[in-house]
Amino acid sequence: MSQEYTIPPQTRIGHVHLKVSSIERALGFYRDLLGFELTTTYGDQAAFISAGGYHHHIGLNTWHSKNAPPAKRDGVGLFHTAIVYPTRKDLAIIYDRLRKAGYPLTGASDHGVSEALYLNDPDNNGVELYWDRPKERWTYHPDGTINMFTHALDLADLLRELA
Structure with missing residues (x-):
């Protein structure tokens, strides 16, 4: 095409x-x-x-x-549903709520352009909860493509948003 x-x-x-x-x-x-x-x-x-x-x-x-069994991790289909929160504080609020409910995360990442929490719903569908950093804080490679990466998200620092 x-x-x-x-x-x-x-x-x-x-x-x-x-x-x-x-x-x-x-x-x-x-x-x-x-x-x-x-x-x-x-x-x-x-x-x-x-x-x-x-x-x-x-x-x-x-x-x-x-009443079907949970989605298979190693099958085809939706990887995750991504839900964008308006601010970092909003992401901290939902993280605190999940933490207090004892709901397990499958990951927590800083992607440079965003910060994200990963978990599975009760049917094992992946869910990403994240906020985007302002575009002016994104970094770029010399060829103009966005510099995205996966680093561990500092969850203690995220919770400081609630202070």
């Missing part, structure tokens, strides 16, 4: 729709722990959740997955 087309810069990812084994268990994670708001349900087979009153950022359904 020709490289002449470039997607419009205003384009964004609107929502993710996840197959889950239990709507109530998924809502326990996304609504009750992460704090998303329930916007609507389709009977007992689907739920739609959002932040800030949007129609939905995440759809959850059991249409083909009710």
